[in-house]
Amino acid sequence: MAHEITEVRAMEILDSRGRPTLEVTVGLRDGSIDVAGVPSGASTGRREAVERRDGDPARYDGQGVQGAVEAVNGEIADLLRGRTWTGLPNVDTALIDLDGTANKSRLGANAIVGVSMACARALAAASGRELWRWLTPAGVQPRLPVPSFNVINGGVHAPNPLDFQEFMITPIGAPSMAEAVRAGAQVYAALRRLLHSLHEVTGLGDEGGFAPQIREPEDALRFLVTAIENGGYRAGADGVMIALDPAASEFHHDGRYRVAGAHLSSSELIDRYTEMLAFFPIWSIEDGLAEDDWDGWAYLTARLGDQVQLVGDDIFVTNTAIIADAIDQRIGNAALIKVNQIGTVTEALHAIDTCRQAGYAQMVSHRSGETTDTFIADLAVGSGCGQLKTGAPARGERIAKYNRLLRIAAEHPELAYGPCSVEA
Numbered sequence: 001m002a003h004e005i006t007e008v009r010a011m012e013i014l015d016s017r018g019r020p021t022l023e024v025t026v027g028l029r030d031g032s033i034d035v036a037g038v039p040s041g042a043s044t045g046r047r048e049a050v051e052r053r054d055g056d057p058a059r060y061d062g063q064g065v066q067g068a069v070e071a072v073n074g075e076i077a078d079l080l081r082g083r084t085w086t087g088l089p090n091v092d093t094a095l096i097d098l099d100g101t102a103n104k105s106r107l108g109a110n111a112i113v114g115v116s117m118a119c120a121r122a123l124a125a126a127s128g129r130e131l132w133r134w135l136t137p138a139g140v141q142p143r144l145p146v147p148s149f150n151v152i153n154g155g156v157h158a159p160n161p162l163d164f165q166e167f168m169i170t171p172i173g174a175p176s177m178a179e180a181v182r183a184g185a186q187v188y189a190a191l192r193r194l195l196h197s198l199h200e201v202t203g204l205g206d207e208g209g210f211a212p213q214i215r216e217p218e219d220a221l222r223f224l225v226t227a228i229e230n231g232g233y234r235a236g237a238d239g240v241m242i243a244l245d246p247a248a249s250e251f252h253h254d255g256r257y258r259v260a261g262a263h264l265s266s267s268e269l270i271d272r273y274t275e276m277l278a279f280f281p282i283w284s285i286e287d288g289l290a291e292d293d294w295d296g297w298a299y300l301t302a303r304l305g306d307q308v309q310l311v312g313d314d315i316f317v318t319n320t321a322i323i324a325d326a327i328d329q330r331i332g333n334a335a336l337i338k339v340n341q342i343g344t345v346t347e348a349l350h351a352i353d354t355c356r357q358a359g360y361a362q363m364v365s366h367r368s369g370e371t372t373d374t375f376i377a378d379l380a381v382g383s384g385c386g387q388l389k390t391g392a393p394a395r396g397e398r399i400a401k402y403n404r405l406l407r408i409a410a411e412h413p414e415l416a417y418g419p420c421s422v423e424a
């Protein structure tokens with residue numbers, strides 16, 4: 001069904017790091033009106049869609065988004081308003097064409113993604129369906145995703161010497177969404193008690209995980225296993241497993257990986273992962289190597305791809321063309337899906353579909369800078385991908401997503417839960 005867009009506007013709001021971002025409102029002739037908050041990354045891939053920042057040092061240290069706001073209120077509103085649109089792909093294609101660059105840098109990916117998300121919401125409302133249901137592609141079974149809670153933060157997300165960025169706990173063995181969230185919260189509480197007892201600081205990183213003053217990744221893994229057990233769970237496939245996002249592009253310099261003072265080659269870092277897999281219940285490693293190290297990734301995938309999920313984030317940037325190349329070259333076996341990394345909802349759904357066709361798993365993801373927007377919870381459910389990472393079970397902007405999942409689960413007991421997207 002076609003809809004006339006009658007209203008498109010944006011304003012500057014703050015994200016969870018206290019940096020400006022956009023809130024976009026889209027309204028339709030039938031009266032549906034909806035809003036989206038735009039997230040923002042810190043460890044960004046080189047080939048991501050580019051967010052537009054003002055650069056005026058007098059405003060928010062040059063981080064303002066007034067230019068992107070003006071792009072929405074001006075050029076984009078002029079394009080969309082007063083015209084009838086047959087659906088979101090139609091709107092998203094028009095936005096891509098209007099921008100005219102390969103990386104959405106002219107209007108700004110932050111401007112475009114906000115419009116795309118708000119439009120999706122307004123169109124869903126007009127159809128009388130919940131967003132997750134409206135987002136579900138034909139032939140796909142929606143499902144509740146297993147959550148990965150980022151409970152120890154390092155890298156560029158925390159002021160500690162830990163080089164690996166994210167240490168997540170995934171309640172693989174939980175029987176339901178509600179029990180998975182409960183497990184996340186119990187282990188998080190147990191981890192806080194453990195760190196206190198060790199006189200470690202329990203200050204938080206950008207995604208709400210603790211930021212202890214440790215530097216060896218294995219120390220963080222030991223903390224996690226102890227916290228899982230202290231929280232009353234088994235560390236393993238029938239209980240709570242561990243997912244890592246080293247975000248290796250951030251510590252890759254001059255062909256070497258700098259981990260806790262050591263300068264490792266790709267294969268030495270892969271050896272280190274192999275040892276970690278032998279000693280700890282790790283089921284997923286994201287960005288285990290840098291985005292430019294495709295040879296290393298090929299070797300990593302050949303060595304560990306049948307034992308562990310290998311997720312491409314910085315290397316794939318939710319870009320269907322790059323993912324298709326990676327599939328051809330047997331690089332990784334899963335993709336992280338971030339809507340703002342590619343810039344429109346339609347393209348993110350396309351990336352998910354490309355993965356599904358090739359048997360690559362998909363994990364929908366937040367950004368380290370977030371608002372209380374819960375779009376990704378609906379996207380994770382609607383796409384049927386089976387996996388979502390959205391930070392610690394703490395801090396409002398992360399909790400908003402987990403609480404949205406709890407609400408969907410409570411209202412729809414018919415929805416399956418769990419991480420088996422590839423077969424779905």
Ligand SMILES: O=C(O)[C@@H](CO)OP(=O)(O)O
Pocket residue numbers: 040041042043044166207245247313336365366367368369
């Ligand atoms: O690397 C990542 O996966 C993300 C989200 O956790 O971080 P950022 O948003 O800073 O890119």
Ligand SMILES: [Mg+2]
Pocket residue numbers: 245247286287313314336
């Ligand atoms: Mg990542």
